Amino acid sequence: MKILKKEFQWASPLIPLDLTKITGIAIHHMAHQTAGMDEIHQWHLARGWKGIAYNYWVDYDGNVYECRGLNAGGGLFDPLNDVVISIGFQGDYDKTQTMPKKQFYAGCEIIRYLRGIIPTITTVASHKHWQTSTSCPGKYFPLEEMIQMSELMTKIKDFDDVSDWAKEAVLNVYEAGIMIGDDEGRFNPKAPITRQEVAVIVDRLLKRINS
Numbered sequence: 001m002k003i004l005k006k007e008f009q010w011a012s013p014l015i016p017l018d019l020t021k022i023t024g025i026a027i028h029h030m031a032h033q034t035a036g037m038d039e040i041h042q043w044h045l046a047r048g049w050k051g052i053a054y055n056y057w058v059d060y061d062g063n064v065y066e067c068r069g070l071n072a073g074g075g076l077f078d079p080l081n082d083v084v085i086s087i088g089f090q091g092d093y094d095k096t097q098t099m100p101k102k103q104f105y106a107g108c109e110i111i112r113y114l115r116g117i118i119p120t121i122t123t124v125a126s127h128k129h130w131q132t133s134t135s136c137p138g139k140y141f142p143l144e145e146m147i148q149m150s151e152l153m154t155k156i157k158d159f160d161d162v163s164d165w166a167k168e169a170v171l172n173v174y175e176a177g178i179m180i181g182d183d184e185g186r187f188n189p190k191a192p193i194t195r196q197e198v199a200v201i202v203d204r205l206l207k208r209i210n211s
């Protein structure tokens with residue numbers, strides 16, 4: 001996953017987070033089916049905020065952008081913004097029932113990435129977990145699946161070496177126990193495969209078919 005950068009014009013300077021105090025990640029949707037990052041930035045400026053409230057943004061195509069990055073966000077009520085990182089997802093998941101796969105996997109990866117660089121994070125939850133007055137990120141947002149998948153990605157130590165086109169397949173065969181990687185927890189995604197390894201894989205498949 002590559003985190004893309006964009007120059008935003010902030011209404012006032014951003015304040016760096018103290019990463020040792022971060023304990024959570026809040027997941028948001030836009031409650032709007034088409035609005036992009038720039039529109040959201042303008043809307044949040046119009047509310048008198050510094051600009052787009054989220055630390056990171058994930059669009060329908062699976063692009064991940066740094067917005068406020070590791071500076072204090074505005075996605076929740078203060079002082080929660082000092083201890084929780086907000087990720088905004090394009091879309092309205094009170095209306096749209098299925099998230100595009102690219103957006104889903106990018107969401108899993110940014111969660112995994114943030115948990116990797118900020119080990120004090122203990123809670124990944126919906127915006128409404130912290131503020132019950134909202135339905136954000138929407139009743140159809142696949143949050144449990146996203147958290148589970150990001151944890152599965154964490155188990156594969158060299159997951160970053162897997163090509164984008166193969167990520168879903170690698171996760172599926174790993175979860176199903178068909179291909180489980182080596183003793184050090186590496187999948188070795190680009191290593192050649194031997195005939196005996198293929199035999200083990202086919203044997204596992206046959207046992208599943210016959211059970």
Ligand SMILES: [Zn+2]
Pocket residue numbers: 027028029075127134136137
């Ligand atoms: Zn929200």
